[in-house]
Amino acid sequence: MKRFDYVRPATVAEAVAAAAEPGAAYLAGGTNLLDLMKSGAAAPGRLVDVSRLPGLDRIEELPDGGLRIGALVRNADLAHDSDFARRFPAIAEALLSGASAQLRNAATVGGNLLQRTRCAWFADPASACNRRAPGSGCDARGGDSRQQAVLGWNEACVATHPSDFCVPLAALDAVVEIEGRAGRRAVAFEDFHRLPGQTPERETTLAQGELVVALRLPAGAEAFSANARYLKVRERTSFAFAVVSAAAALRLEGGRIAEARLALGGVAAKPWRCPEAEALLAGRPPGPEAFRQAAEAALAEARAPGDNAFKIELARRTAARALTLALAGTPARVPALPASPFAPVPGALVHA
Amino acid sequence: MPEITLTQDPVHLRHGSNIGRPLTRRDGLLKVTGAARYAADNNPKGLLHAVVAVSTVARGRVVALDVEAAMAHPGVVEVMTPANRPALAGDPDAKPNPLVFRLDLLQSDRVRYAGQPIALVVAETLEAATEGAVLLAPRYESEPPAVGLDDGERFVPTAVGPGAPAELRHGDVEAGLAAAAQAIEATYETPPQYHNPMEPHAVVARWDGDRLTLDTPSQAMAMARLRLAALFGIPPENILIRSPFLGGGFGCKGLLSGPQVLGVMAARLVGRPVKLALTRAQLYGPVGHRSPTRQRLRLGADGEGRLTALEHHTLMSSSRFDEFFEPASNASHALYASPAIATLHEAVRLDCGTPMFMRAPGEAPGSAALESAVDEMAEACGLDPLEFRLRNYAEVEPTTGRPFSSKALRECYARGAERFGWERRPLAPRSLRDEHGLLVGWGVGTAIFPALMFEAEARAVIRRDGGGTVEIGACDMGQGAWTALAQIAADAVGLDGERVEFRSGSSDLPDGGIAGGSAHTATAGSAIHSAGAAVVARLAELAMADERSPLFGAGNAGVVARDGRLHRRDDESRSEGYAEILERAGLAEVEARGKGAMDAAAQQRYAMQAHGAVFAEVKVDPDLGQVRVTRLVGAFAAGRIINPRMVVSQYYGGMIWGVSFALHEQAVMDRRSGRPMNADLAGYHIPVNADLPALETILVEEEDPHVNALGIKGVGEIGITGTVGAIANAVWHATGVRVRQFPITLDRLLG
Structure with a gap:
């Protein structure tokens, strides 16, 4: 393989300095980056190994009632933290629906946010891909479109963001803490990932060398814990990326929806928050009609780049189902098949 | 394999009849502890690592390779291209019989499919070889490829599968359909599929003058040896293939693949042992796949739900340069009774690697379509699908009687x-x-x-110490040959399992045939059975001809072998141990060979x-x-x-x-x-x-x-x-x- 520098800084400041040059990449769990390096889709000249930086593997209470999750907390550790799972059940469910147990043990919170699209043409150095090689074109256009976007795409790029974890994070207004040479800044989750626009290679708001150091969940996010679910539709029962997924959370008051949250996965280059649907639900009594209308609103702008129009209808149904599951109530335990349509729904017939 | 000590823990062995016992795998402990040595686990002294560069276009020509850049990379020892590959004695494009498939061994700059090896980089480390292959940065002149079943011109192949007729007609399908009370026509499609064994193809090759030793997974070592002998112009006896374990085969390790031969060529070129292991992605091209199929079925049934006609037509593909035709329609030959059955095949040529036998070739996609169509027919007849199948139960083979x-x-x-x-x-x-x-x-x-049934040979030995040895070059690809064949071996020589050394997995043993067609236990087992019977017969001859033996004169009554003793068939109280018989005869051991093959008359x-x-x-x-x-x-x-x-x-x-x-x-x-x-x-x-x-x-x-x-x-x-x-x-x-x-x-x- 290509030779590269490997450095293991002792502090965040050293890490940020070491990664300042173009061609440097951070290495944490390595569950995505190493695959891309093997296929040749990524060829960093320098790996800055942040996996042993001190202080980034903690889950901390914030004075304002929010929660701060260090970027090096492992997916598995976060999902199995019972206090976290109780307060943010949809996030725990999403984490446990992703990848395999072995990968969740290795993957980190920060790395999950930064994982790359699983678009086959992106991963293949012999194909044109504007995201991997700016200006080279997009061979995914005209190829099999099952994994392609139906929202927010353009001719330059039809890729989707693969993360499950990020979908409920988007719904719950998470905040990303970033450290760079200019110091620390906080970015709303909504603004962290970017749609392709004319620069699909710029996938996030991070500048070269900036490091994700933590995630914050605001105090208000916990208010949804009684009615929050993640639902992931996929081509096999486990260990597959979502065809479409949805995170839904409701805050109910006196038989009405006081506040709703909805985000979709597998449909766009970023976790897709659905503010129109949320606005439509606020103040209404929950039920199939409201959920159907919300799902319609969420996909109002959707269009298919290829023969994947089925994903638009599937996304509507997935959104409506996720809302229905949220209304039925968060289960006491994360189901054995997390986020699966085959997870039992006690006492509720939720299907058409 | 002398270096393999399979577990002889008594818990895995039973006394008396071995056949029929649910013994655990004799190689299980080796596998779960990682001690089982697969081909790529071998690291002979002086080993170099080879990596293939494969084509990213499906049809065309390689017009440039930056060999200089690859050679300049630290650790790279050699780049093998069509320009400098060792000369071969046999033409890799020759087709002496349908079971010899054309191989891509860098014979030209022509690209016939995506994933075709176009060069090979040999280096001191796997990493250097991998980067060397990237640095070759091939350029191509490419032509638009034929990719799907609609992209080619249809033709009727001369034969399908391992040599079956492409068309078979029994009775009058059109008349049967015309007379039917209900008829259906439906078309089913199956996609291209790849074998994906857990263990990718790997080879560790060593030349010593004109002698070749290689560790490589093979479902048929004797055939692989013949192919190598022909390609390199050396006697088969000069080649030793060791294949004690395969991490799955499913047909893609049945016949030697191109990359395995490339590893051998590289070892010859550099004069040192070479290891070549394909990556997962490199399995999609040069080692076979299952062709896509489009199958049209037409069925008719009478008012009682009995078939009046069954026509099964398959369109499939082969490569542009070689022939393997998935015999999917033949799944309809022997299953349901119908007075009229037609099984038909057509093919197109695509710019892909040559398809290959893949687990249940023909039967897998053919059964998928047939069983779906039969279900649709049952539905049309308003019958329970099991009841419909029972009404069409074939008491005799429908197409032949x-x-x-x-x-x-x-x-x-x-x-x-x-x-x-x-x-x-x-x-x-x-x-x-x-x-x-x-x-x-x-x-x-x-x-x-x-x-x-195919053909195989085995050798059985009974020794004066009361033990035995049974040898056969059989293949364990995970199915349990080490265990099941050893059970047959123990019964064949009339010994407890722990008294029989069962040797297998190497080409210097008698030809165990091919582990394919679900026929390995039957074929290799028959050879073992026959070798065992022959060696027992030699022992019996010795005893029955010796008046000092209690078996003297057993003659026509004959003897049975059990627990290390021969017993008179008509009087089991009269018996003698193997050791005593050999001792008296002054022999250290007796040995015999046996064959397994189909009985043509019975077939x-x-x-x-x-x-x-x-x-x-x-x-x-x-x-x-x-x-x-x-x-x-x-x-x-x-x-x-x-x-x-x-x-x-x-x-x-x-x-x-x-x-x-x-x-x-x-x-x-x-x-x-x-x-x-x-x-x-x-x-x-x-x-x-x-x-x-x-x-x-x-x-x-x-x-x-x-x-x-x-x-x-x-x-x-x-x-x-x-x-x-x-x-x-x-x-x-x-x-x-x-x-x-x-x-x-x-x-x-x-x-």
Whole structure:
């Protein structure tokens, strides 16, 4: 393989300095980056190994009632933290629906946010891909479109963001803490990932060398814990990326929806928050009609780049189902098949 | 394999008859502790690492390779291209017989498919060789490839599969359809599929003058040796192939593949041992695949639900430069009774690697389509699909009228249906739900696979110390040959398992034949049985001719061998131990060889097939279309069972492959480039544990006096057949939607 520098800084400041040059990449769990390096889709000249930086593997209470999750907390550790799972059940469910147990043990919170699209043409150095090689074109256009976007795409790029974890994070207004040479800044989750626009290679708001150091969940996010679910539709029962997924959370008051949250996965280059649907639900009594209308609103702008129009209808149904599951109530335990349509729904017939 | 010590723990061995015992794998401990040495685990002194560079276009020419850049990379020792590859004595494009496939051994700059090896980089480390291959930065002149079944001109191949006629017509199909009370016509499609053994093809090759030693997985070492001998112009005896374990084969390690030979060529070029192991992605091209198929079935039935006609037409593909034609229609030869049966094949040529035998070649896609069509016919007749199958039960082979050597299919249907609870199945589709509102469907499929025999030899020895040795160059690709053949060996020489050294997995042993066609246990087992009988006969001759032996003059009554002693057949109290017989004769040992082969006369007289019935339950989300198989029950009758534990595993494996075929597997081809875009196990889905909640198999007893002396049919592939159709039929029963394109994916069930 290509030779590269490997450095293991002792502090965040050293890490940020070491990664300042173009061609440097951070290495944490390595569950995505190493695959891309093997296929040749990524060829960093320098790996800055942040996996042993001190202080980034903690889950901390914030004075304002929010929660701060260090970027090096492992997916598995976060999902199995019972206090976290109780307060943010949809996030725990999403984490446990992703990848395999072995990968969740290795993957980190920060790395999950930064994982790359699983678009086959992106991963293949012999194909044109504007995201991997700016200006080279997009061979995914005209190829099999099952994994392609139906929202927010353009001719330059039809890729989707693969993360499950990020979908409920988007719904719950998470905040990303970033450290760079200019110091620390906080970015709303909504603004962290970017749609392709004319620069699909710029996938996030991070500048070269900036490091994700933590995630914050605001105090208000916990208010949804009684009615929050993640639902992931996929081509096999486990260990597959979502065809479409949805995170839904409701805050109910006196038989009405006081506040709703909805985000979709597998449909766009970023976790897709659905503010129109949320606005439509606020103040209404929950039920199939409201959920159907919300799902319609969420996909109002959707269009298919290829023969994947089925994903638009599937996304509507997935959104409506996720809302229905949220209304039925968060289960006491994360189901054995997390986020699966085959997870039992006690006492509720939720299907058409 | 002298260096392999298989477990001899007494817990794995029983006294008395060994055949029929559910022994655990003798190599199990080696495998779970990582001590089993696979080809790529070998690291001889002075080893170099080779990496192939493969084509990223499907058709054209390599016009430039930056050999200089690769050679300049630290650690790179040599770059092998068409310009400097060692001369070969045999032409890799020669086709002396249909089972010799054309190999890409850098014979020219021509690119015939995506993934074709176009150069090879040899280096001191795997990393250096890998980067060297990248630095070659090949440039191509490419032409638009033919990728799908509609891209080529159709023709009728001269033969399909291993040499079967492409067309067979029995009776008058058109008349049968015209006379039918109900008729259906339906077209089913199956995608290109890749074998994906867990262990990618690997070779560690060493030359010593004109002698070649290689560690490489092979399902047929003797054939591989002949091919290498012809290619390199050396006597086969100069070649030693060691293949004690294969991490799966499924047909793609049946015949030597191009990359395995390239490793040998590289070792010759650099004069040092070379290791070459393909990556997962590199398995998608030069080592075979299953062709896509488009199968049109036309069926007619009379007012009683009895078939009046069955026509099965398959369109499939081969490569542009060689011939393997998936014989899918032949799945309809021997299963359902019909006065008129036609099985037809047409092919197109595509710019792909040559397709190859892949687990249940022909039968797997053929059964998927046939069992779906039979279900559609039953529906048209308003009959329960199991009842319809029973009404069309073939008492004799329909196309020839030959009796079956044995056929316990009725028992399979009955036992499977009872276990599954089939009698509670409502006729109408979309009428079952579970307590959570998921759609539930039940389906059935009939399993069938021919009972084949190839040829093999074995050698048996009985020693004066009372022990024995049995040798055969057989192949354990995970199916359990180390165990099942050792059981046969122990019985063959009349010894307890722990007294018999069973040697296998190496080409310097007698030719064990090919581990394919579900025929390895039958063929190799027959050779062992025959060698054992022969060595026991020599011992008996010694005893019966010696007046000091209690067996003297046993003559026509004969003897039986058991527990290390020969007993008079007519008076078991008169017996003598092997050691005593040899001691008195002054011999250290006696040895004999035996052969296993099909009995041509019996093959002419009888149709020989293993059968089974598979029942599937699926659940489908009515809104989201996601499918899950929740129960599978398979009842199979396959003659004598040597080791029920291994056989159940084989059936499980086949049924899981069926789940994969029905719901998961497909190579997603880029129609423009001719490249598979999901050439890894993240994208090329096979089932995970969560996809297989409950599997059950029933071993239905069957005695077959005709297939071979041991009464063995095969069990390796039959589990796939029946299962795919059962699942597809269950999906229809759950949803009312008949998906005729495999794999059945959720988008087709959204409504």
